Amino acid sequence: MSTFQAPKGTYDLIPPRSAVFLAVRDAISAQARSAGYGYVETPGFEDVNLFARGVGESTDIVTKEMYTLTTKGGDQLALRPEGTASVLRAALQANLHKQGNLPVKLWYSGSYYRYERAQAGRYRHFSQVGAEAIGAEDPALDAELIILADQAYRSLGLRQYRILLNSLGDKECRPVYREALQTFLRGLDLDEETLRRAEINPLRVLDDKRPDVQKQLVDAPLLRDYLCDACKAYHEEVRALITAAGVVFEDDPKLVRGLDYYTRTTFEFVHDGLGAQSAVGGGGRYDGLSEMIGGPALPSVGWALGVDRTVLALEAEGVELDLPATTSVFAVAIGEEARRLLFGKVTELRRAGIATDFSFGGKGLKGSMKDANRSGARIALVAGERDLAEGVIQVKDMESGEQRPVAPDALLDAVRGILG
Numbered sequence: 001m002s003t004f005q006a007p008k009g010t011y012d013l014i015p016p017r018s019a020v021f022l023a024v025r026d027a028i029s030a031q032a033r034s035a036g037y038g039y040v041e042t043p044g045f046e047d048v049n050l051f052a053r054g055v056g057e058s059t060d061i062v063t064k065e066m067y068t069l070t071t072k073g074g075d076q077l078a079l080r081p082e083g084t085a086s087v088l089r090a091a092l093q094a095n096l097h098k099q100g101n102l103p104v105k106l107w108y109s110g111s112y113y114r115y116e117r118a119q120a121g122r123y124r125h126f127s128q129v130g131a132e133a134i135g136a137e138d139p140a141l142d143a144e145l146i147i148l149a150d151q152a153y154r155s156l157g158l159r160q161y162r163i164l165l166n167s168l169g170d171k172e173c174r175p176v177y178r179e180a181l182q183t184f185l186r187g188l189d190l191d192e193e194t195l196r197r198a199e200i201n202p203l204r205v206l207d208d209k210r211p212d213v214q215k216q217l218v219d220a221p222l223l224r225d226y227l228c229d230a231c232k233a234y235h236e237e238v239r240a241l242i243t244a245a246g247v248v249f250e251d252d253p254k255l256v257r258g259l260d261y262y263t264r265t266t267f268e269f270v271h272d273g274l275g276a277q278s279a280v281g282g283g284g285r286y287d288g289l290s291e292m293i294g295g296p297a298l299p300s301v302g303w304a305l306g307v308d309r310t311v312l313a314l315e316a317e318g319v320e321l322d323l324p325a326t327t328s329v330f331a332v333a334i335g336e337e338a339r340r341l342l343f344g345k346v347t348e349l350r351r352a353g354i355a356t357d358f359s360f361g362g363k364g365l366k367g368s369m370k371d372a373n374r375s376g377a378r379i380a381l382v383a384g385e386r387d388l389a390e391g392v393i394q395v396k397d398m399e400s401g402e403q404r405p406v407a408p409d410a411l412l413d414a415v416r417g418i419l420g
């Protein structure tokens with residue numbers, strides 16, 4: 001046995017559970033693809049300043065959770081803790097926003113890294129599928145993304161999740177609120193670090209999960225009461241569009257999220273079967289991010305859904321995904337000559353697009369049939385010396401149990417006939 005273990009806060013995805021992860025990624029991305037989002041892939045690491053500037057200097061992600069490194073060439077890099085800043089950086093670098101077809105709609109899927117206190121549902125290496133719509137200020141775009149995420153969870157069979165919705169205002173109204181909140185926070189009994197945070201980024205304090213802090217925040221001023229008319233109207237339109245789509249949500253005036261770049265619409269999908277790490281996905285509008293990382297003004301909106309927690313949510317609800325068997329045909333050969341013949345047939349079937357596996361390792365009939373069963377294949381092909389002498393391959397329908405001899409040349413048709 002190996003003495004090495006996966007690093008703390010990480011885990012390996014292995015069959016059969018790994019198939020569920022793939023299906024979840026696929027179900028989420030299917031929604032984005034169905035709405036005109038194109039696939040984007042960015043590096044696993046970036047200039048550390050992209051995240052410091054974009055995600056925010058006072059966020060936990062930047063101050064505590066980034067995996068940073070200095071290369072031998074002296075570059076300061078960070079493993080990506082989230083996807084939005086990278087995707088926007090890539091869009092700006094490729095001048096996608098200058099091609100006259102805004103919004104640029106992109107989706108992605110990948111691994112993200114945060115040096116967090118590892119616990120159930122919170123890992124140091126985790127997986128997200130995200131979607132970003134760059135360069136348009138349109139409440140229908142915010143609504144589209146929320147509806148797509150809802151549809152993704154729904155299509156997977158999840159039911160026990162809630163959508164929390166809020167508006168964080170814009171550069172007109174947020175500063176006014178920020179000051180009101182700061183004045184309020186200065187009067188509370190908070191530790192030094194939290195007071196410092198209140199000066200740099202007071203909204204962040206609202207996200208403090210500690211009960212003694214939360215208790216003091218009950219009477220905190222709410223951004224909702226400070227929204228300017230434009231933000232209010234925008235938010236009302238988003239709410240109306242989601243409601244018209246039949247998507248149920250809850251207004252959560254204290255929702256601020258863990259990243260600084262959000263403006264106006266913010267939302268989170270929380271699942272009630274997950275305990276403390278209940279957020280399965282989240283997102284919002286980030287109208288200022290492009291300028292923060294050196295680009296032009298590009299109002300944008302997006303989300304990232306956590307694959308790991310979505311799988312945990314499926315397990316919590318007892319949802320079994322209907323995963324079709326990956327192998328349709330399993331070939332069992334007894335004896336050298338039969339192996340040669342059937343191995344050739346396996347290749348032929350695969351080339352015809354039929355997922356086929358083979359009894360490797362020279363097992364006997366019994367062991368090989370067990371493998372065929374385990375593979376979930378609909379059809380087992382069996383050939384031994386006697387079959388070869390008779391010039392046939394036995395084709396067994398594993399569902400009905402029926403078995404019949406078929407000439408090698410007629411095999412493909414016979415298999416197709418059963419698979420339908």
Ligand code: AMP
Nearest residue numbers: 121122123126279280281282304306309
């Ligand atoms: P965030 O942008 O931080 O809200 O992340 C979006 C989603 O990614 C969350 O709702 C989680 O489902 C997932 N996520 C974030 N951090 C972690 C983590 N450390 N472990 C597992 N999933 C995470």
